[in-house]
Amino acid sequence: MARNGILVDTGKCDGCRSCVVGCKNWHDLPAGTPGRIRLMDITTGHYPEVSRWLFPIMCMQCAFPPCVAVCRFQACHVGEDGIVRVAREKCVGCNLCVLTCPYDARVPTEDGTIADGCDFCADRTAAGDLPYCVETCPSGALIFGDLDDPKSEISRILARGEAGPLKKSFKTRPRVFYAHLPLPISDRPDPRREW
Amino acid sequence: MNHGERIIPTMCHGCSYGGYNCGMLAHVKDGRFVRVEGNPHHPLNRGKLCAKGQSAVQWVYNENRLKFPMKRTGEKGAGAFKRISWDEALDTIAKTLLETREQTGPESLMLSKGQSSSWAGLHHFLWMRFMHALGSTTFSNWGPSVCYSPQLMYHKAMIGGPTYARPDYDNADLILEWFTGGGLGGPARGGVETLDTNLRSVSVKIMERVEKGARLIIINPQLIPLGANGRAYRWLPVRPGTDAALALAMIHVIIREGLFDRDFVAKWCEGFDELKTHIAPCRPAWAEEITGIPAGDIEDLARLYATTKRACLRVSEAPQKADLAAFAMAIPILMAITGHLDREGANIWAFPAGRLGFPTLSERVTPAARERLPGADVYSVRTGGRHAAFFPAVIESLISDAPHRPRALLIFGSNPMNTARNPALIAEALKRLAFTVVVDVAFTPTSRYADILLPAATRYECRGQPGIWRNHLAMSHRVIPPLWETRDELDVTLDLACRMGLGGDFWEGNWTAMCNAFLSPVGVTLSALQDNALKGITLPSTDYITRRERYEILFKDLPNGKIQLAVRAFEPEGAAAFPTYHGEPEDPANAPELSAHYPLILTDEHSDSINHHAWMRDIPWLRELKRQPVVKLNPATARAHGIEAGDWVQIISPHGRMKAVARLFEGIRPDTLMAQHGWWQGCAPLGLSEVSPLNDGVNPNCLYNWENRDPLTGDITKNTLVRIEKAGPPQGVRPIREEG
Ligand code: SF4
Ligand code: SF4
Ligand code: SF4
Numbered sequence: 001m002a003r004n005g006i007l008v009d010t011g012k013c014d015g016c017r018s019c020v021v022g023c024k025n026w027h028d029l030p031a032g033t034p035g036r037i038r039l040m041d042i043t044t045g046h047y048p049e050v051s052r053w054l055f056p057i058m059c060m061q062c063a064f065p066p067c068v069a070v071c072r073f074q075a076c077h078v079g080e081d082g083i084v085r086v087a088r089e090k091c092v093g094c095n096l097c098v099l100t101c102p103y104d105a106r107v108p109t110e111d112g113t114i115a116d117g118c119d120f121c122a123d124r125t126a127a128g129d130l131p132y133c134v135e136t137c138p139s140g141a142l143i144f145g146d147l148d149d150p151k152s153e154i155s156r157i158l159a160r161g162e163a164g165p166l167k168k169s170f171k172t173r174p175r176v177f178y179a180h181l182p183l184p185i186s187d188r189p190d191p192r193r194e195w
Numbered sequence: 196m197n198h199g200e201r202i203i204p205t206m207c208h209g210c211s212y213g214g215y216n217c218g219m220l221a222h223v224k225d226g227r228f229v230r231v232e233g234n235p236h237h238p239l240n241r242g243k244l245c246a247k248g249q250s251a252v253q254w255v256y257n258e259n260r261l262k263f264p265m266k267r268t269g270e271k272g273a274g275a276f277k278r279i280s281w282d283e284a285l286d287t288i289a290k291t292l293l294e295t296r297e298q299t300g301p302e303s304l305m306l307s308k309g310q311s312s313s314w315a316g317l318h319h320f321l322w323m324r325f326m327h328a329l330g331s332t333t334f335s336n337w338g339p340s341v342c343y344s345p346q347l348m349y350h351k352a353m354i355g356g357p358t359y360a361r362p363d364y365d366n367a368d369l370i371l372e373w374f375t376g377g378g379l380g381g382p383a384r385g386g387v388e389t390l391d392t393n394l395r396s397v398s399v400k401i402m403e404r405v406e407k408g409a410r411l412i413i414i415n416p417q418l419i420p421l422g423a424n425g426r427a428y429r430w431l432p433v434r435p436g437t438d439a440a441l442a443l444a445m446i447h448v449i450i451r452e453g454l455f456d457r458d459f460v461a462k463w464c465e466g467f468d469e470l471k472t473h474i475a476p477c478r479p480a481w482a483e484e485i486t487g488i489p490a491g492d493i494e495d496l497a498r499l500y501a502t503t504k505r506a507c508l509r510v511s512e513a514p515q516k517a518d519l520a521a522f523a524m525a526i527p528i529l530m531a532i533t534g535h536l537d538r539e540g541a542n543i544w545a546f547p548a549g550r551l552g553f554p555t556l557s558e559r560v561t562p563a564a565r566e567r568l569p570g571a572d573v574y575s576v577r578t579g580g581r582h583a584a585f586f587p588a589v590i591e592s593l594i595s596d597a598p599h600r601p602r603a604l605l606i607f608g609s610n611p612m613n614t615a616r617n618p619a620l621i622a623e624a625l626k627r628l629a630f631t632v633v634v635d636v637a638f639t640p641t642s643r644y645a646d647i648l649l650p651a652a653t654r655y656e657c658r659g660q661p662g663i664w665r666n667h668l669a670m671s672h673r674v675i676p677p678l679w680e681t682r683d684e685l686d687v688t689l690d691l692a693c694r695m696g697l698g699g700d701f702w703e704g705n706w707t708a709m710c711n712a713f714l715s716p717v718g719v720t721l722s723a724l725q726d727n728a729l730k731g732i733t734l735p736s737t738d739y740i741t742r743r744e745r746y747e748i749l750f751k752d753l754p755n756g757k758i759q760l761a762v763r764a765f766e767p768e769g770a771a772a773f774p775t776y777h778g779e780p781e782d783p784a785n786a787p788e789l790s791a792h793y794p795l796i797l798t799d800e801h802s803d804s805i806n807h808h809a810w811m812r813d814i815p816w817l818r819e820l821k822r823q824p825v826v827k828l829n830p831a832t833a834r835a836h837g838i839e840a841g842d843w844v845q846i847i848s849p850h851g852r853m854k855a856v857a858r859l860f861e862g863i864r865p866d867t868l869m870a871q872h873g874w875w876q877g878c879a880p881l882g883l884s885e886v887s888p889l890n891d892g893v894n895p896n897c898l899y900n901w902e903n904r905d906p907l908t909g910d911i912t913k914n915t916l917v918r919i920e921k922a923g924p925p926q927g928v929r930p931i932r933e934e935g
Pocket of ligand 2: 059060061062068100103104
């Protein structure tokens with residue numbers, strides 16, 4: 001069984017939010033809720049010495065997922081494909097996982113009765129397709145592949161040491177990696193939503 | 196994968212509505228359009244879509260859609276209408292147009308379109324033909340031409356070519372993005388002056404090239420997303436409206452240091468020695484004072500551009516409008532003297548493998564009618580063959596009740612109340628028209644002034660129209676039948692023509708025959724294109740498309756077949772033959788007395804990646820990402836004015852007022868406020884109401900002085916001086932209502 005991951009090549013992301021809106025389009029998710037993937041837009045420094053950082057964040061698919069650890073109803077669970085997801089029928093909407101996730105990647109649905117999050121498009125990957133955001137990103141900033149296959153593009157980039165997890169301080173072992181993102185940005189304490 | 200849904204290949208219409216756009220696969224389930232994905236066979240987007248394309252479904256099923264033909268029952272502008280039948284609507288229009296022509300002449304009929312159909316697309320041809328068949332040439336985009344055509348007039352006069360020389364990103368080692376949205380804006384800022392016809396492919400190309408080592412330089416008062424994530428080699432935050440000074444100083448440095456392309460200048464340019472004299476005072480130190488860019492940076496930029504063999508630059512919407520001439524002449528000179536023209540990696544002229552179109556019957560317009568066109572004697576109108584009215588003159592003719600003013604106006608998908616400067620004056624002009632028809636997919640502030648409102652189907656509900664890009668032909672296809680009583684604008688136009696007795700000129704109303712006529716120049720039939728819905732048809736490329744340095748042909752219409760570094764033809768108009776910097780009339784240097792009360796410079800950006808000009812803010816998936824119009828300002832400026840992030844603020848210029856939410860951004864000059872144009876829409880699912888285009892709404896066009904224009908082209912300034920203060924949110928307006 002493949003152990004899939006996503007690599008965000010920030011060098012190719014210009015914050016177009018096609019992945020953000022595309023996810024809602026593909027999964028027919030309502031407007032007015034945070035959604036499963038969102039864009040970070042962070043500016044550092046002071047005029048005119050300024051840097052700006054744009055990149056999407058979604059569920060990091062932790063190998064040691066705190067959301068699963070805290071869920072008392074086995075709603076947050078690791079599927080047979082190794083993907084962390086929410087079993088909607090079991091979720092009571094207690095939002096413990098939402099509060100626990102260090103990446104702010106679990107989101108309550110519109111009416112707050114259920115938690116939701118990115119599952120790497122389980123519907124699509126089961127059929128052999130790429131996650132929708134990966135498929136649709138106009139500049140190819142998102143790379144999807146098997147982390148256990150040393151020949152996959154994602155493994156080769158990781159082997160070259162060009163990418164790492166978003167927050168090095170958390171030890172949840174994410175399967176989403178970021179290339180070309182300097183440390184002070186990626187380790188900012190709170191990745192808040194911005195417009 | 197398809198979830199058991201029917202998949203229909205079509206094209207997106209988020210960029211050039213009705214033209215060649217990104218290929219899309221529309222999914223339909225139980226008769227409902229449910230989702231989209233990119234068409235992997237389409238060469239422009241290869242399976243990708245942008246955020247706007249992704250939200251097509253919510254655009255089609257939108258509460259703001261205009262559903263039925265209506266006629267006005269209340270005062271103009273009040274927004275009260277009554278439902279009528281298509282027959283009543285079209286018969287009334289046909290009768291009124293014919294009567295108006297009879298009484299006040301063909302030139303009193305006018306048609307305007309905005310983004311509603313691509314330039315040079317099928318709609319454009321059909322509507323020109325319709326007006327010409329009636330003997331009128333008063334085709335206007337009713338709204339100033341403020342981005343594409345004014346600047347192009349200067350480029351063509353100097354360096355020739357049929358259109359802009361566009362950046363060859365694929366081969367460039369240096370890319371200058373000059374006051375562009377870097378591929379994120381509307382066509383005005385994103386795509387038009389590039390090789391590609393849509394928005395996203397531009398930034399994708401640039402990012403790919405940067406990854407391969409090309410240097411990217413951003414010249415813009417704000418750090419655009421393209422320059423983020425470490426991609427910008429330099430960001431030069433130029434003071435808004437002073438870009439020409441920067442360009443002139445670059446020319447100065449290139450000539451002073453002998454970095455120009457001697458062979459190219461000797462062989463292909465005229466006027467170099469005079470240019471040398473003219474440019475002598477434009478030293479980097481002079482430009483530093485005006486632009487705020489250090490002289491050393493200007494010198495570096497000039498040297499880098501001149502000495503990088505494969506260097507391209509893109510200007511899209513001109514950053515200077517009243518002083519357009521200085522900027523629009525300096526840029527072609529920069530490209531010409533460095534030889535960065537029609538060479539690999541430089542600015543090149545791109546041609547499709549064929550052009551689509553049918554005759555527009557322009558010979559039916561009499562010379563006398565052309566001479567009566569509003570603004571017929573303005574330089575750009577006169578030299579452009581008087582095929583379109585001059586927008587400011589149209590407005591002035593209406594306000595002054597001039598004898599040759601337009602009386603009846605057909606508006607297809609244009610919303611001048613929001614897109615044109617001085618909306619209060621536009622409202623007054625709209626009120627003075629005897630008869631106005633608005634055809635649109637949605638209610639707009641402009642539609643409040645219509646006598647008759649016609650509901651257009653979205654392109655996803657229409658049979659489609661062919662388009663071409665490079666050598667690829669494709670067409671959009673119907674995804675679902677028109678909702679409510681909406682109709683395809685092409686059919687409406689054909690129907691109207693037949694009702695007016697013009698059936699002979701309009702294929703007796705036959706859509707298929709019209710499409711075949713449109714396709715005939717490339718020898719492809721409509722049915723062949725329909726049979727190739729998924730992949731389109733690829734025409735053979737020609738040597739002329741791929742060849743470079745085609746100077747004999749490109750410059751052949753220029754005097755002596757050479758680039759004109761000086762345009763003598765401008766002198767009799769009272770304009771300078773060389774670019775001469777004046778600056779925008781309302782800036783701190785030119786209007787110090789205003790500066791005392793209005794200390795900040797305001798300009799606006801057209802669009803961003805999630806909205807487009809004055810529409811698409813009613814789409815919930817897009818609107819939730821930016822709920823309110825923002826004005827970007829530097830945190831230091833905000834502190835000085837007691838403003839915090841997220842506050843509603845009032846922006847006051849000598850001419851008007853607008854409101855916006857403060858977005859604090861370190862990546863913008865502290866003396867500058869960047870507003871965004873095109874806001875007015877409500878979004879009911881998110882509880883947001885429509886806002887007036889007039890003062891105290893959210894429209895930057897209220898702030899500019901509409902008298903400040905480029906004399907030759909009428910381009911109207913988008914720079915002014917303002918002050919900013921905390922305020923409450925704007926009032927919502929009552930939606931347009933339908934009466935019993
Ligand atoms: S679609 Fe791609 S480029 Fe656009 S925001 Fe998402 S990751 Fe970035
Ligand atoms: S990122 Fe959050 S939601 Fe995703 S697996 Fe980790 S803890 Fe769970
Ligand atoms: S770039 Fe333009 S044509 Fe392509 S998907 Fe986006 S809006 Fe549609």
